Amino acid sequence: xxxxxxxxxxxxxxxxxxxxxxxxxxxxxxxxxxxxxxxxxxxxxxxxxxxxxxxxxxxxxxxxxxxxxxxxxxxxxxxxxxxxxxxxxxxxxxxxxxxxxxxxxxxxxxxxxxxxxxxxxxxxxxxxxxxxxxxxxxxxxxxxxxxxxxxxxxxxxxxxxxxxxxxxxxxxxxxxxxxxxxxxxxxxxxxxxxxxxxxxxxxxxxxxxxxxxxxxxxxxxxxxxxxxxxxxxxxxxxxxxxxxxxxxxxxxxxxxxxxxxxxxxxxxxxxxxxxxxxxxxxxxxxxxxxxxxxxxxxxxxxxxxxxxxxxxxxxxxxxxxxxxxxxxxxxxxxxxxxxxxxxxxxxxxxxxxxxxxxxxxxxxxxxxxxxxxxxxxxxxxxxxxxxxxxxxxxxxxxxxxxxxxxxxxxxxxxxxxxxxxxxxxxxxxxxxxxxxxxxxxxxxxxxxxxxxxxxxxxxxxxxxxxxxxxxxxxxxxxxxxxxxxxxxxxxxxxx
Ligand code: MV4
Numbered sequence: 001x002x003x004x005x006x007x008x009x010x011x012x013x014x015x016x017x018x019x020x021x022x023x024x025x026x027x028x029x030x031x032x033x034x035x036x037x038x039x040x041x042x043x044x045x046x047x048x049x050x051x052x053x054x055x056x057x058x059x060x061x062x063x064x065x066x067x068x069x070x071x072x073x074x075x076x077x078x079x080x081x082x083x084x085x086x087x088x089x090x091x092x093x094x095x096x097x098x099x100x101x102x103x104x105x106x107x108x109x110x111x112x113x114x115x116x117x118x119x120x121x122x123x124x125x126x127x128x129x130x131x132x133x134x135x136x137x138x139x140x141x142x143x144x145x146x147x148x149x150x151x152x153x154x155x156x157x158x159x160x161x162x163x164x165x166x167x168x169x170x171x172x173x174x175x176x177x178x179x180x181x182x183x184x185x186x187x188x189x190x191x192x193x194x195x196x197x198x199x200x201x202x203x204x205x206x207x208x209x210x211x212x213x214x215x216x217x218x219x220x221x222x223x224x225x226x227x228x229x230x231x232x233x234x235x236x237x238x239x240x241x242x243x244x245x246x247x248x249x250x251x252x253x254x255x256x257x258x259x260x261x262x263x264x265x266x267x268x269x270x271x272x273x274x275x276x277x278x279x280x281x282x283x284x285x286x287x288x289x290x291x292x293x294x295x296x297x298x299x300x301x302x303x304x305x306x307x308x309x310x311x312x313x314x315x316x317x318x319x320x321x322x323x324x325x326x327x328x329x330x331x332x333x334x335x336x337x338x339x340x341x342x343x344x345x346x347x348x349x350x351x352x353x354x355x356x357x358x359x360x361x362x363x364x365x366x367x368x369x370x371x372x373x374x375x376x377x378x379x380x381x382x383x384x385x386x387x388x389x390x391x392x393x394x395x396x397x398x399x400x401x402x403x404x405x406x407x408x409x410x411x412x413x414x415x416x417x418x419x420x421x422x423x424x425x426x427x428x429x430x431x432x433x434x435x436x437x438x439x440x441x442x443x444x445x446x447x448x449x450x451x452x453x454x455x456x457x458x459x460x461x462x463x464x465x466x467x468x469x470x471x472x473x474x475x476x477x478x479x480x481x482x483x484x485x486x487x488x489x490x491x492x493x494x495x
């Protein structure tokens with residue numbers, strides 16, 4: 001069935017991204033917005049836009065019932081959920097189906113199969129996808145716990161079966177900590193997820209986070225679009241992503257992409273999806289979880305593959321076959337993405353709230369910016385403070401990195417503090433450049449450089465610049481640091 005009118009149930013950069021794809025396909029592109037987003041960019045670029053409630057997400061972007069009733073009222077035949085919000089909500093998918101609206105995503109069954117972590121591990125094992133050594137069932141007794149932990153060998157990891165994305169995990173280093181840790185993990189899991197089931201895994205030391213992009217249609221065709229390297233992260237928040245990974249050899253790529261396709265087949269998947277793996281120092285990889293949605297970092301895959309993942313998602317939802325064969329795909333060059341957040345490094349990375357007085361975007365050959373804001377936009381407390389994603393392409397990884405350094409220097413955001421200065425430090429770090437970093441990189445290398453306490457009133461601005469200068473180790477960037485992080489008085493002069 002051809003989609004004529006598509007409602008995008010999201011906001012910010014991903015709503016803009018999806019609305020553009022719909023318009024390119026000749027589909028009427030409909031935005032929904034909360035009262036806080038009346039003047040938002042995604043509302044302005046849509047063909048039509050409808051208010052769905054108050055600013056808090058629970059009263060607007062998470063109100064599946066309201067969104068479906070708007071869709072029915074305006075005659076939208078499909079809903080794209082973006083990421084977050086309703087994107088992995090099986091109940092919402094069922095509600096769409098019952099209302100005769102096409103959900104641009106997987107079936108509710110696929111989402112459910114991958115949502116429960118022990119069930120997903122059981123399924124992966126059965127289909128030959130390597131999982132982290134450990135149990136595929138929740139641990140039932142203290143005796144079993146101690147026995148299994150001894151067999152696996154310490155350190156071990158306790159994880160909530162209902163958890164995911166880093167929530168409900170606990171590292172255990174020795175048998176002394178085991179029973180107490182288990183009981184705590186259980187009660188935390190009950191509190192957080194209403195389900196106390198906990199399982200046990202071998203703790204993988206200093207792994208990399210590698211994920212594989214797949215796409216599948218409703219006719220049983222499956223493709224992979226290679227891997228992404230997502231190890232540069234802080235507190236489970238990704239900061240930089242790349243494709244391909246400099247640590248994945250052609251031999252590993254062959255195996256990990258095949259494993260990802262087997263994972264997708266195991267849950268009868270259709271739509272774009274991501275299979276996350278941990279990769280250890282010996283390049284053994286283990287299934288972690290599957291994300292049954294389009295992801296923030298999908299543009300790096302689009303730049304190296306030439307495939308528009310959102311258009312493919314829409315066509316697949318219409319019942320069409322994937323438009324390309326596996327043998328038509330190859331890795332063309334390298335791409336890197338920096339997630340630009342309105343956040344304050346000197347205030348425990350709290351969101352930096354306020355009006356964006358100036359937003360001057362970088363551009364040029366091999367540069368893509370997916371933005372959700374513009375000059376005049378307000379960054380509010382209600383939503384994730386990601387402002388934009390800067391993605392650069394180059395023939396080699398080095399070219400893409402150099403291009404990123406150049407264009408981040410051209411990027412001007414005035415009115416809120418951003419994490420742009422952090423990227424200069426990362427992109428010049430020897431461990432980033434030689435790809436020897438792992439998931440602990442920022443915690444191990446950056447945190448020790450920062451002061452324990454950032455005092456509110458810096459008497460001498462030069463001292464602060466000196467601290468950040470020491471982090472960035474680049475005198476030529478002093479002005480940049482001053483402009484983006486500190487100086488209010490000189491903000492216009494900085495241009
Ligand atoms: C692990 C692990 C080490 N060993 N499991 C974090 C998110 C969730 N999806 C799984 N996570 C981890 N599971 C074992 N057996 C380390 C992590 C982990 C992590 C994984 C991917 C990306 C960033 C991470 C940051 C901290 C911990």
